[in-house]
Amino acid sequence: MATWATLDCSSAQLAQLLGPNTTDAANFICSQFTAVSSKLSDTAYAVDTTYLLFSAYLVFSMQLGFAMLCAGSVRAKNTMNIMLTNVLDAATGGLFYYLFGFAFAFGGPSNGFIGRHFLGLKDIPSDSSFDYSHFLYQWAFAIAAAGITSGSIAERTQFVAYLIYSSFLTGFVYPVVSHWFWSTDGWASAGNTQNLLFGSGVIDFAGSGVVHMVGGIAGLWGAFIEGPRIGRFDHSGRSVALRGHSATLVVLGTFLLWFGWYGFNPGSFTKILSPYGTGSMSYYGQWSAVGRTAVTTTLAGCTAALTTLFGKRILSGHWNVTDVCNGLLGGFAAITGGCSVVEPWAAIVCGFVAAIVLISCNKLAEKVKYDDPLEAAQLHGGCGAWGIIFTALFATKKYVNEVYPGKPDRPYGLFMGGGGKMLGAHLIQIVVIIGWVSATMGPLFFVLHKLKLLRISAEDEMAGMDLTRHGGFAYAYNDDEDLQKPAAIQLRKVEPNSSSTPASV
Numbered sequence: 001m002a003t004w005a006t007l008d009c010s011s012a013q014l015a016q017l018l019g020p021n022t023t024d025a026a027n028f029i030c031s032q033f034t035a036v037s038s039k040l041s042d043t044a045y046a047v048d049t050t051y052l053l054f055s056a057y058l059v060f061s062m063q064l065g066f067a068m069l070c071a072g073s074v075r076a077k078n079t080m081n082i083m084l085t086n087v088l089d090a091a092t093g094g095l096f097y098y099l100f101g102f103a104f105a106f107g108g109p110s111n112g113f114i115g116r117h118f119l120g121l122k123d124i125p126s127d128s129s130f131d132y133s134h135f136l137y138q139w140a141f142a143i144a145a146a147g148i149t150s151g152s153i154a155e156r157t158q159f160v161a162y163l164i165y166s167s168f169l170t171g172f173v174y175p176v177v178s179h180w181f182w183s184t185d186g187w188a189s190a191g192n193t194q195n196l197l198f199g200s201g202v203i204d205f206a207g208s209g210v211v212h213m214v215g216g217i218a219g220l221w222g223a224f225i226e227g228p229r230i231g232r233f234d235h236s237g238r239s240v241a242l243r244g245h246s247a248t249l250v251v252l253g254t255f256l257l258w259f260g261w262y263g264f265n266p267g268s269f270t271k272i273l274s275p276y277g278t279g280s281m282s283y284y285g286q287w288s289a290v291g292r293t294a295v296t297t298t299l300a301g302c303t304a305a306l307t308t309l310f311g312k313r314i315l316s317g318h319w320n321v322t323d324v325c326n327g328l329l330g331g332f333a334a335i336t337g338g339c340s341v342v343e344p345w346a347a348i349v350c351g352f353v354a355a356i357v358l359i360s361c362n363k364l365a366e367k368v369k370y371d372d373p374l375e376a377a378q379l380h381g382g383c384g385a386w387g388i389i390f391t392a393l394f395a396t397k398k399y400v401n402e403v404y405p406g407k408p409d410r411p412y413g414l415f416m417g418g419g420g421k422m423l424g425a426h427l428i429q430i431v432v433i434i435g436w437v438s439a440t441m442g443p444l445f446f447v448l449h450k451l452k453l454l455r456i457s458a459e460d461e462m463a464g465m466d467l468t469r470h471g472g473f474a475y476a477y478n479d480d481e482d483l484q485k486p487a488a489i490q491l492r493k494v495e496p497n498s499s500s501t502p503a504s505v
Contacts, residue, residue, distance in 0.1 A: 048271035061256060062144060062260030063140075068249045068256060070082045070083075072250035076245040076246075078465045082154050092167050092170070096166075097135075097139045097142045098121060098139070103116065103119040103120075106178075118130070141207065144215070146174075151374030151376040155373055173437060177210050177436060189201055198425045201404075201425060203338065203392075203426075204337045205336070206337065208383075208384045209384060209387075209429050211384075212380040212387070213437075217433065217438065221437075221438065221441050221445050223370065223377065225454065226455050229371055229373070232369075232371045261297055261332050266290045266291075266293045272287050273287075296340075297335055299348050300350045302331070303347070304332075304354045304355040305355075307327065308323055308326070308355045309327070315359070326379055329379055330358040334353070336384075336387055337384075337388050337390070340403050341412075343394075350387065354387070361377075361379075361381075395416065396412060
């Protein structure tokens, strides 16, 4: 007779245990087990999809954070313009990522350079585990990259230039980079276990390079080709602060981005119902990694904010909330790449160095007379590059093998004893991202500049883009009732010892 250890739920084998003339009973029992198994499988898909969709909604909420941050960081006369560009980044990015971007990024099977399936979401859902929720999540990432670039060229860029660059970035430039490092076919992807770069691949979990460096380098070229805003540097070359009009909006935008980052980083697991342990470790699984990723994200941002607070206090002599907000976001941008594979204590190191990188990049930008109203290139480009290096130094063996299964004993962080192969792969990532974005977005901005489609006129810039390009200011200063009121209320002076009546209106 067969033993329990060798049986599966087949009616023939089950009948051997139940005795003769029990085939019908065995069939019924097995059918019930099959139904329960199907229900559990469906539930697992539903849980993971719900988790991914919720993460997508969180990442999309970052667009509101970008909008508020941008609005507060520019002068009041350009508020409507920057708000409109943020709305159209999402709308334009939605169409072009649907038509081309998702296919170029994840359309496998494909070559290592670019995807070639799923144009216009054809054949989705597919047996390659892609569903509509994956498109929505990746679209939210694509428009985040476009939003970064819009901050760099704020207050002086023609509206048509925003539409052109946003379409090109979300439809082609960004998707190709995400294919390289996130698709299982990508030539440098950590998921391409058949052909790992240096035996490691690039671990850029949520996009310090793929999202932040791409957006930051694109913005760098746009702002460089346009030149600084009028009045940003005086005749002697000294820096003149053109402060944004609302610190309140800056803080609001920062907190909204902080909230959305919990979808950006932990959500990049794309599913949560995956156990890592068995037996006494059955409580441990991908849900634990999701929580750890949220913790490392938080600690890096908090450390960067405090480091920036005291660092800028030493340099400038005062406490500045805008600087602290930018420092916080710099810490988030840096930890994004390695948030899932490092210990919480390492995230503190990441945030501390990210703040120093941001302060240094801003000092360099002033020296070379580079003008970025939101410090986007310095924050996302500089801190994103540090995040890539940080991951190659501090990634732990245990977490790397859990988050990136399929190839045991792959290289991990240099400082954690894993050798220098991952660092080599990550340095290549920095170089190729800079090269690719420069070779695509640089010429685009240059052509727009030569065609006089990039920068607005000096007269329009001085008057403000809200008035000259959008039909009026974002804020209403008075209305008809205000114009009918008397200019002032006159009071008659009363001397202390006077017996006259009190002053009257």
